[in-house]
Amino acid sequence: MKRYVMFPLILGAAVMVGACGNEEESAELEGWDLVWSDEFEGDELDDSKWRMDTGNGFYDGDEYVPGWGNEELQYYDEDNVTVSDGQLTLTAQEESASDDYGSYDYTSGKILTEGLFSQTYGRFEASIQLPEGQGYWPAFWMMPETDEYGGWAASGEIDIMENRGSETDAVGAAIHFGGVYPENTYWSDEYQFPEGESTTEFNTYAIEWEPEEIRWYVNDELYAETSQWYTENGEFPAPFDQDFHLILNLAVGGWYGGDPDETTEFPGEMNVDYVRVYEQD
Structure with missing residues (x-):
């Protein structure tokens, strides 16, 4: 889930392996110790683990950046974040013009662990069900806690999963x-679901992050890995050698998948069964 429009330079190579089915979910993984999790029990978000983002942008120094730097259309509102029946729900809603949201036609939800939990290296995973529809942009991603190597993207960003709502067969x-925007770059890859499987079902999205390699998984199937990155302000493995926090959000519109159209059905929901973080034992 990006914060500015990027100029691409694709580096590295992905490793693709055969498809595998979903397995029974368990918090225990061989070779890993569970160190942080949220199973979303109860009827409200645990504010000892998450905080909510609100609004339609952020400040970069004294400059306000609308649309989160991506031309996103939604206004993040706390009312669009709910917890019930053992899961988190982020709801994207079409709004009528009102004083509450000004000129914004959509609201949605975003939560993050910034200031509450962050970690360097490990396995980071979540079980998530995504909405279908043109213009939805759900994401499970990570940002540096303290920007050790400078502003975005010199200090890095890790996208564990992002999706175009119009494409239910891929994430x-x-x-x-690289450097501070606009001197930044990125590496990316894509997972194609086997026939009969879809993003609209619950799937487990994960990375395993080590000092010199990051690997991506869907339902425990390894589909991409890279060890090629850099920052202009440090030595490898910088910038991916510092604490990162977790983010879950459901954007509407933006450059990644385009804006909603007449086919888009609202509301749309991003449902999360759990989020878990491990360290190697």
Whole structure:
């Protein structure tokens, strides 16, 4: 889930392996120790683990960047984040013009662990069901906690999963690095679901992040890996050698998949069964 429009330079090579089916979910993984998780029990978001983002942009110094730097159309609102029946739901909703949201025609939800939990290296995974529809842009991703190597994207970004709602048979993986925008670049790859499987079902999205390699998985199937990145302000394995926090959001519109159209059905929901973080034992 990017914060600015990128100029592509694709580096590295992906490794594709055969398809495998979903297996029974378990918090225990051989070779890994569970160190942080949220199973979304109860009826409200755990504010000891997550905080909510609101609005339609952010400040870069004194400059306000609307649309989160991606021409996104949604206004993030706390009312669009709910927890019930053992899962988190981020809801994208079409809105009528009102004083509450000004000129924004859509609201949605975004949560992150910034300031509450971050980690360097490990396995980061979530079980997520995605919405279908032109203009939906759900993502499970990571940003550096303290920007050790400078502003975006010199300090890196890790996209564990992002999706175009119009494409229910594929998800994307990416990292962003290099220099401070616009001197940044990225590496990316894509997972194609086997016939009969879809993003509209619950699937497990994960990375395994080590000092000199990051690997991407869908339902425990390895489909991409890279060890080629850099930052202008440090030595390899920088910038991916510092604490990153987690982010879940459901954007509407933007450059990744385009804007909603007359075929898009609202509301759209991104449902999350759990998020878990491990360290190698």
